[in-house]
Amino acid sequence: MSEPTDAIEATRSQGSARPHGILLVDDEEAILESLELTLAEDYEVFTANNGRDGLAILEREDVSLVIVDQVMPEMSGVEFLEQVIERKPRTIRMMLTGYADVTSIVRAINDGRIYRYIQKPWEPDELRLDVKRALESFELSSENAQLADALAAANDKLRDENLYLRREVERQYAFDQIIGESPAMQRVFDVMEKVAQTDATVLIGGETGTGKDLVARAIHYSGPRKEARFVAQNCGALPDTLLESELFGHKRGAFTGAHADKKGLFEIADHGTIFLDEIGETEPGMQVRLLRVLQDGEIRPLGSSETRKVDVRVIAATNRDLRKAVDEGRFREDLYYRLRVVEVSLPSLRERxxxxxxxxHHFLDLANERMNRELKGFTNAAMDLLCSCPWSGNVRELENEIERTVALAGDAEMVGVEMLSEHLRAAHDAVMAASIEIPREEDMNQAVDSLKRAMILRAIEETGSKTRAAERLGIPRQSLQKMMKRLEIE
Ligand SMILES: Nc1ncnc2c1ncn2[C@@H]1O[C@H](COP(=O)(O)OP(=O)(O)OP(=O)(O)O)[C@@H](O)[C@H]1O
Ligand SMILES: [Mg+2]
Known part of the structure; x- marks a missing residue:
């Protein structure tokens, strides 16, 4: 993004280190000399006795301003200036004349488009000032031209970049970025794919962190509305009036603090999609207004008496049981039915x-890339632990866990159990403990011994060798042998 700005900066700082070139054209040598005397101190001055020589200099040299005599044999001043306009249109043009001939002044101004008309004899200081001002305006106009070019280039670049970002976003929210081999997720994909091509209102349910946001975006970016906006609003985050103004906009003066008209998200999302997150948190008044948009496609900004038509696809999400909220009278039944034309229910991670x-692995890849790490994978024990955690925060919690682990991984190659969060290991141990039947015997040593005996026997039976059994049990082979002797296992 920095390049266009750099170009503009470069243009701006291109100062006039070299003096401007000024071309004087007059058939009278004395006039040329005296003009040169006035200007030579500050500028690079070129002189010519006739228009033809003048044009040759104009082609050859870097000339910012010309001063030409009106009356010359062969080519007149006006004719000369016409040539200048044709060849170097941005050159500043001034004309000299010996007498105040109104017709020739008018012609010079109309045809030659001169910057200034200088009458002989001139006052040197005045002429110097005129030239200085003229050149300032020349500098400004060349700078403007360069800025305009730079701006046009910057605009082109921004347009390309915008298109690129759009494609990136589309790619990021494509269906294939949503992971899920489980039958429950496959059913979700089926519904999503069908519904993406339609305008049907979708209600997405699911616990926190199950991917409601992700699914809403994927539906938008895979469907025909993807070129228009996707806007999201969390309906639980704002008090009612503010939420109303966010969604529907307001007129200036609609409430204290409304200093100007403001467009609402429904208008901003016209032809696109609006995502109403936590729809279950809306107040009754808001529910009525939402029902009106869904039924008539009409919105009315706060403080306005007029309604406006909008063409917006609505996707709503909730982590509450909306059906129950309807039964308890906290959510309008008619709105509920309008919203759940299609229902997508995201399974918790525990269920899959x-x-x-x-x-x-998906989150490991992302974290590796983001943090420039090269962790290759998970040890079996770490993966077993991940697969047996309760994940009350669902996919988001898993994602955060892996990001944390990668950030703290140092130069480890694999993610091991010891790198995972303490609370996960504790939760896992608690689950394991709950699944062990606690023996009734009073003697703890005896109870532990019988558990050890059972575990060793099973390990040997399942692995077929003492070495592998010791490995599975996580103890050295010699310890296993000693233990077997003491427990009298043959
Ligand atoms: N199936 C999935 N595949 C890949 N990433 C996922 C998947 N599900 C969720 N995620 C990721 O998990 C995080 C949480 O997902 P998201 O924000 O969509 O959840 P949510 O249901 O909207 O949660 P909340 O109810 O708290 O708003 C996001 O970073 C999202 O990209
Ligand atoms: Mg969300």
Whole structure:
């Protein structure tokens, strides 16, 4: 993004280190000399006795301003200036004349488009000032031209960049970025794919962190509205009046602090999609207004008496049980039915542990890339632990866990159990403990011994060798042998 600005900066700082070139054309040598005397101190002065020589200099040299005599044999001053306009249109043109001939002044101004008309004899200081001003305006106009070019280039670049970012966003929210091999997620994809091509209102349900936001965006960016905007509003985050003004806009003066008209998100999302997150948190008044948009496609800004038509696709989400809210009279039934034309219900991560390995690797890849790390994967024990955690924060919690682990990984190659959060390991141990039947015997040593005996026997039976059994149990082979002797296992 910095290049266009750099170009503009460069243009601006291009100062006039070299003096401007001034071309004087007059058939009278004495006039040329005296003009040169007036200007030579501050500028690079070129002189010519006739128009033809003047034009040759104009082609050859860097000339910012010409001063030409009106009356010359062969080519007149006006004719000369016409040539200048044709060849170097931005050169500043001044004309000299010996007598105040109104017709020739008029002609010079109309045809020659001169900057200034200088009458002989001239006052040297006045002429110097005139030339200085003229050149300032020349500098400004060349700077403007360069700025305009730079701006046009910057605009082109921005347009390209905008298009690129749009494609990036589309790619980021494509269906294939949503991970889920489990049958429950496959059913979700089926519904999403069908519904993306339609304008049907969608209600997305699911616990926190299950991907409601992600799914809403994927539906928008995979459908015919993707060129228009996707806007999201969390309906639980704002008091009613503010939420109303966010969604529907307001007229100036509609309430204290409304200093100007403001467009609402429904208008901003025209032809696109609006995502109403946490729809279950809306107050009754807001529910009525939302029902009106869904039924008539009409909005009315706060403080306005007129309604406006909008063409907006609505996707809503909630982590509450809306059906229950309807039964309890906290949510309008008619609105509920309008919203759930299509319902997508995202399963919690607990209900689909088979998705955890793919998700974990997906987030590991993302974190590796973001943090410039090269962790190769997870140890079996770490993956087992990840797959058995309760994940009350669902995919978001898993994502955060992996990001944290990668950030703290140092130069480890694999993610091991010891790198995972303490609370996960604790939760895992608690789950494991709950699944062990606690023996009734009073003697703890005896109870522990019988558990050890059972575990060793099973490990040997399942692995077929003492070495592998010791490995599985996480103890050295010698310890296993000693333990077997003491427990009298043959
Ligand atoms: N199936 C998935 N595949 C890949 N990433 C996912 C998936 N589901 C969720 N995520 C990621 O998990 C994070 C949480 O998802 P998202 O914000 O969509 O959840 P949510 O349901 O809107 O949560 P909340 O109710 O708290 O708003 C995001 O970073 C999202 O990209
Ligand atoms: Mg969300």
């Amino acid at each position: 542990p088979e998705d955890i390995p793919a998700l974990a």
